Amino acid sequence: xxxxxxxxxxxxxxxxxxxxxxxxxxxxxxxxxxxxxxxxxxxxxxxxxxxxxxxxxxxxxxxxxxxxxxxxxxxxxxxxxxxxxxxxxxxxxxxxxxxxxxxxxxxxxxxxxxxxxxxxxxxxxxxxxxxxxxxxxxxxxxxxxxxxxxxxxxxxxxxxxxxxxxxxxxxxxxxxxxxxxxxxxxxxxxxxxxxxxxxxxxxxxxxxxxxxxxxxxxxxxxxxxxxxxxxxxxxxxxxxxxxxxxxxxxxxxxxxxxxxxxxxxxxxxxxxxxxxxxxxxxxxxxxxxxxxxxxxxxxxxxxxxxxxxxxxxxxxxxxxxxxxxxxxxxxxxxxxxxxxxxxxx
Amino acid sequence: xxxxxxxxxxxxxxxxxxxxxxxxxxxxxxxxxxxxxxxxxxxxxxxxxxxxxxxxxxxxxxxxxxxxxxxxxxxxxxxxxxxxxxxxxxxxxxxxxxxxxxxxxxxxxxxxxxxxxxxxxxxxxxxxxxxxxxxxxxxxxxxxxxxxxxxxxxxxxxxxxxxxxxxxxxxxxxxxxxxxxxxxxxxxxxxxxxxxxxxxxxxxxxxxxxxxxxxxxxxxxxxxxxxxxxxxxxxxxxxxxxxxxxxxxxxxxxxxxxxxxxxxxxxxxxxxxxxxxxxxxxxxxxxxxxxxxxxx
Numbered sequence: 001x002x003x004x005x006x007x008x009x010x011x012x013x014x015x016x017x018x019x020x021x022x023x024x025x026x027x028x029x030x031x032x033x034x035x036x037x038x039x040x041x042x043x044x045x046x047x048x049x050x051x052x053x054x055x056x057x058x059x060x061x062x063x064x065x066x067x068x069x070x071x072x073x074x075x076x077x078x079x080x081x082x083x084x085x086x087x088x089x090x091x092x093x094x095x096x097x098x099x100x101x102x103x104x105x106x107x108x109x110x111x112x113x114x115x116x117x118x119x120x121x122x123x124x125x126x127x128x129x130x131x132x133x134x135x136x137x138x139x140x141x142x143x144x145x146x147x148x149x150x151x152x153x154x155x156x157x158x159x160x161x162x163x164x165x166x167x168x169x170x171x172x173x174x175x176x177x178x179x180x181x182x183x184x185x186x187x188x189x190x191x192x193x194x195x196x197x198x199x200x201x202x203x204x205x206x207x208x209x210x211x212x213x214x215x216x217x218x219x220x221x222x223x224x225x226x227x228x229x230x231x232x233x234x235x236x237x238x239x240x241x242x243x244x245x246x247x248x249x250x251x252x253x254x255x256x257x258x259x260x261x262x263x264x265x266x267x268x269x270x271x272x273x274x275x276x277x278x279x280x281x282x283x284x285x286x287x288x289x290x291x292x293x294x295x296x297x298x299x300x301x302x303x304x305x306x307x308x309x310x311x312x313x314x315x316x317x318x319x320x321x322x323x324x325x326x327x328x329x330x331x332x333x334x335x336x337x338x339x340x341x342x343x344x345x
Numbered sequence: 346x347x348x349x350x351x352x353x354x355x356x357x358x359x360x361x362x363x364x365x366x367x368x369x370x371x372x373x374x375x376x377x378x379x380x381x382x383x384x385x386x387x388x389x390x391x392x393x394x395x396x397x398x399x400x401x402x403x404x405x406x407x408x409x410x411x412x413x414x415x416x417x418x419x420x421x422x423x424x425x426x427x428x429x430x431x432x433x434x435x436x437x438x439x440x441x442x443x444x445x446x447x448x449x450x451x452x453x454x455x456x457x458x459x460x461x462x463x464x465x466x467x468x469x470x471x472x473x474x475x476x477x478x479x480x481x482x483x484x485x486x487x488x489x490x491x492x493x494x495x496x497x498x499x500x501x502x503x504x505x506x507x508x509x510x511x512x513x514x515x516x517x518x519x520x521x522x523x524x525x526x527x528x529x530x531x532x533x534x535x536x537x538x539x540x541x542x543x544x545x546x547x548x549x550x551x552x553x554x555x556x557x558x559x560x561x562x563x564x565x566x567x568x569x570x571x572x573x574x575x576x577x578x579x580x581x582x583x584x585x586x587x588x589x590x591x592x593x594x595x596x597x598x599x600x601x602x603x604x605x606x607x608x609x610x611x612x613x614x615x616x617x618x619x620x621x622x623x624x625x626x627x628x629x630x631x632x633x634x635x636x637x638x639x640x641x
Contacts, residue, residue: 001383001384001385001386002382002383002384002385002387003388004381004384005384005385024386024567024583024622025382025567025583025585025587025588026583026588026594027384027583028385028581028582028583028588028591029380029381029383029384029578029580029581029582030579030580030592030595031579031580032377032380032578032580032581033377033579034376034581035376035377035378035379035380035405035408036380036383037408038376038407039376039401039408051380052377052380052383055587055589055591055595060587061587069379081374091426100453113527119598120598123597129441135593192456209451214376236548275368
């Protein structure tokens with residue numbers, strides 16, 4: 001193994017088993033998406049800062065450690081390591097997050113976590129019956145809410161401010177970014193007005209990338225993975241909207257066309273499950289319909305803007321911008337989105 | 346085969362290969378091809394030789410090594426030149442035209458020799474026996490220019506190995522043939538007889554390359570699979586049954602045919618590209634750096 005990587009692994013060793021030479025046949029490179037060092041040395045969460053992951057096998061070929069390797073310029077790995085450490089130390093959440101250590105050199109950041117076994121929810125979600133699906137979504141969102149609530153105490157430095165979030169203020173940069181992708185003036189006005197109607201919301205740290213591939217089922221409990229974006233968003237329901245949309249997308253029926261909003265407002269039975277899930281979570285958090293709709297719009301705008309800002313190719317963010325445009329057009333057409341999307345809350 | 350992404354924000358990347366925006370112009374699929382260097386057991390990073398690589402890939406090598414010499418095929422007569430890596434600004438890349446069978450460098454000057462798509466030049470036009478002879482020559486040359494403890498990196502598209510491609514029908518036919526051969530060999534009591542290079546299928550490639558590299562003087566040979574290909578090595582898996590089983594288990598919810606093939610030891614059939622890291626004998630003492638000079 002490369003001595004530079006070897007040194008970092010030794011620095012992350014918890015039980016001393018990463019000190020010394022690791023046999024080549026016990027190292028797998030996974031999700032090898034970006035070179036280290038990257039071609040572009042920009043700081044932040046850019047697409048070219050994705051690096052790769054390592055899976056280290058222990059005795060008998062059993063996975064022992066999962067390691068994330070990122071360029072030194074990536075700003076998210078250190079943040080995730082801090083989150084995982086804090087969650088793992090908490091007796092209530094130690095089962096949700098694995099034991100983790102981190103180290104860095106001039107060109108490489110490393111995070112070593114104990115391997116979390118389990119079945120990815122992404123594999124099972126397309127095959128679940130409607131009732132099982134609804135139940136599993138409720139359980140997972142309960143775990144996510146528990147993490148978000150506890151994290152406020154465990155990671156006080158992550159909170160951007162003490163008070164509630166003014167939604168239109170946090171949405172403003174994302175709206176500007178999406179506007180530069182070609183949104184019309186009247187579309188922007190409609191979105192801004194709906195987001196303003198949401199007013200202020202309680203501050204709640206969000207996972208930021210809660211989707212089925214980041215959720216594992218192991219020995220009767222749900223575990224969450226990939227906290228790289230944790231706390232970037234601090235408005236409630238963001239995770240809920242992201243999770244429900246991505247779940248529905250994995251269960252996508254071939255006859256369903258159009259964007260997420262089209263699906264959500266359709267008469268499909270699965271759409272009803274999605275709406276009910278969102279409505280219930282909004283109630284749990286004490287949010288009204290206008291706030292929940294404002295959050296849905298903010299989510300759509302933010303994710304489109306985030307894709308653009310990360311520097312990913314146009315084909316990836318353009319469908320999301322189209323989704324935002326459709327939502328704005330629905331608002332301008334006077335569609336009762338609040339009621340249709342969330343039902344009679 | 347399913348390839349779950351680590352993040353939903355990343356998932357669309359797996360679905361399409363779109364044009365890049367201006368902002369992300371540097372993000373190409375070439376770049377992760379250099380990440381195998383993080384598992385290579387190299388102690389020195391001064392000079393590397395890249396055979397038949399170029400462009401963005403040469404630049405990627407240049408970010409790891411102090412200087413990269415780049416050898417292109419000798420067909421076109423172009424003067425030896427030197428270009429700056431430009432993009433990375435971490436190293437210079439010198440280019441020359443030569444045949445890899447006669448590398449124009451002194452002995453023991455490089456820390457690493459990299460040969461991507463190693464069979465591309467000859468694989469489809471040369472008979473297996475001739476190809477193994479050519480490879481033997483090139484490996485010998487690579488071993489000569491490598492310092493003690495240096496590393497030769499090879500990536501090979503299995504389809505470039507002369508012989509029938511392995512499609513679904515051929516896969517089944519191939520397995521049947523292999524099982525019949527194994528049964529026949531066991532009945533004759535000579536199951537341990539090495540498979541010759543002439544048996545042109547994926548199973549023989551791994552073994553043949555190991556043999557050729559060992560014959561060329563490399564003391565340690567490590568074989569890996571690249572999934573889905575060496576162009577996009579999203580997974581780099583040691584060519585060992587245990588590692589392949591772990592990898593395959595992560596790719597799919599259920600134990601399927603691929604897992605069973607791996608369990609049976611037929612994992613070379615599963616992947617489109619293979620990678621080899623071959624090391625020269627370790628130095629007894631650390632040598633002083635030598636100047637790179639063309640051999641007359």
